[in-house]
Amino acid sequence: MTTEVEWRRRWKPDLEAFPWQPIRVDGSTYLLKYMFTTDSYKVLLTDLANFWHEELADQALQKRIKKLNPGIEAPVTRILDQIKGVLDKTQDDPNTSIKLSFKREADSEERKVMLVLHSELAGMPFIWNFQCRPADKSMGSEHLILPLMAMVGELTRRQQELFKIIQGKDKQIEDYKSQGAKCTRKHIETPAFVETAFEMNMMTSKAFEQQIKGIELKTFDVKTQDLYRQIMSKRAWVNRSPTKATSEDESLLDDMSSADDSRRTSTGQSWGNSRLPPSLQQSKSPTKSPAKSPNKTPSPSKSSNNSTPETSPVKDTELLRRQALERKLELEESKKMEKAKKKKKIAF
Template sequence: MSEVEWRRKWKPDLKACPWQPITIGNQQFLFKCKYTHDSYELLITNNCHFWCEHLEGDELESRTISLNPNVKATPTRILDEIQNCLENPSKKTADIVKMNLNKLIIHVDSQLAGMAFVWEFKCQQADSEMISENFNIPLLAMVAELSRRNDELVKVIDAKDKEIDDYKSQGAKASRKHIETSTFVRTAFENNMIMSKEFEQEVKRLGLSGFSEDNQDLYRQIMTRYAYLTRPVAADETDEDSVNEQKTPSLNSWETSRLPASLTDKSPEKTSPGSSPRKSPAKGSSSTETSPAKDTEMMRRQALERKLEDEERKKNEPKKKKKKIAF
């Protein structure tokens, strides 16, 4: 199964949901939440402790009735409002009722269709495996990918500097002086970044601003690819390559399918009406004796086989890019 087909069938889980910043009271948190038509799974952290909650079905309905006895709404509508409370907290009021190592209770006041709506997230301590799968592994993968992209960008900038130097050597000049740039030096750039005020601000935030929209998309793409690479492989999928190999015609099959019948030595002998069957060679003649016509036919056959082999080899060889000649 190709990755495109797998993505169409795959249903993302909590691990594929990106982290988002949220402020509750005066404290900064990161959270991620996975919603279905009748459930939600929440994971939240203050970068020190991790808490989670999974609520679905009857438990979701029971809490809705106990907190909002006058509200009549479908589970889907309730979950939409819960998602709105988490992702758009500006018009909501959220307070921490209780927070310790083992429990985190968050109280939210909102409105649903003009009526007061109250919700409480009652989260328990998350286990180490859940933390690793949703936080440690993805963040390490993001750091590695961003570092790789940084190296690639440096290569692009170096190539641009060489291109600009070539233009200048031929007498080209910038039309406006303020758009001229100095040659990029990686060490100097990194030192400037460390000494900048923005670097100090990011250190104070302890990475809470690290999940911008672009980084959220990067997180989602990394975890989707990770899920594809670690997917359980079905038996029919493992045999797919071998099946394809069986379907690919071999060189021997080409001999019978593409070569003329006159070259395969397998064409039946044709006899005209009234003619006698072909007689076997005389006893004194040799069975290995060849005629000039047969030699010519054999040479044609070998030449055709070599031509077919060359065509097959050229199809399998990667196409070489033509080098552009600078004038």
């Protein structure tokens, strides 16, 4: 089975794994998420009631670059880096100059969203617009509702774990006090933790009210964005395709098998060079008959008269058998040593 660490090394995250970030446009707050590659991008925008999406790549991307910025000649990767850089700035300053306009199609009730960015590239004005269409309803669930539910559940679990740790610390402090220990500085001394009192204080604090007032901007700060990434990557691992997981396991097994073959080849050469452990040195002696020892097999030269010792398949089998025997002897020796140590401890 492929481990999660190995899977993460091969996993290529999609737009779902990228967190939301708040942006302020014309006094209103929106949530935006995006994913850029070397030659494409995906964006998803929401006002918490509607979702708009755009995906652009290849010729359509190059065509828009030439249309919006005809005087700028730069590789597509450089243009995409510029666009992403402007969007990243909204992380530190939600009031970054971004213009948003809605446009309704003449033959449809759907509203398109035009998200316009203004910046400079190499000292020249650079403009870009995202032409987002209404997204499928399932995207709202997959990208926002389900992740938020998972985040609430995970934060609750972590809170309970922290409560257990704090209560454990209180017991430890109480034990110290019972032995005469005292706090040298009164101002750092804390009362025993009571969960119900803590929850009541949180509900009546001013910070709780401020959090509710700025819920759009504070819900996805840096820490919660990191939690969002953790949730979505873990969700991708849990919900990974069984077929794909099986193929990855087979690929990993092939790699391990190749490595084992390499080790066997090198080990076989060492056996051929007569580098044997002392416990097996006697098996090389040609004067002793195989019948006298049940652990010995016929000599390769007797089993195959027409093949050389270096190329004989019988010798290869003998080498593998000796390897296995050596490992078995080492294991038995280690067990004997463990038993001897235990006896000494008991005797003491």
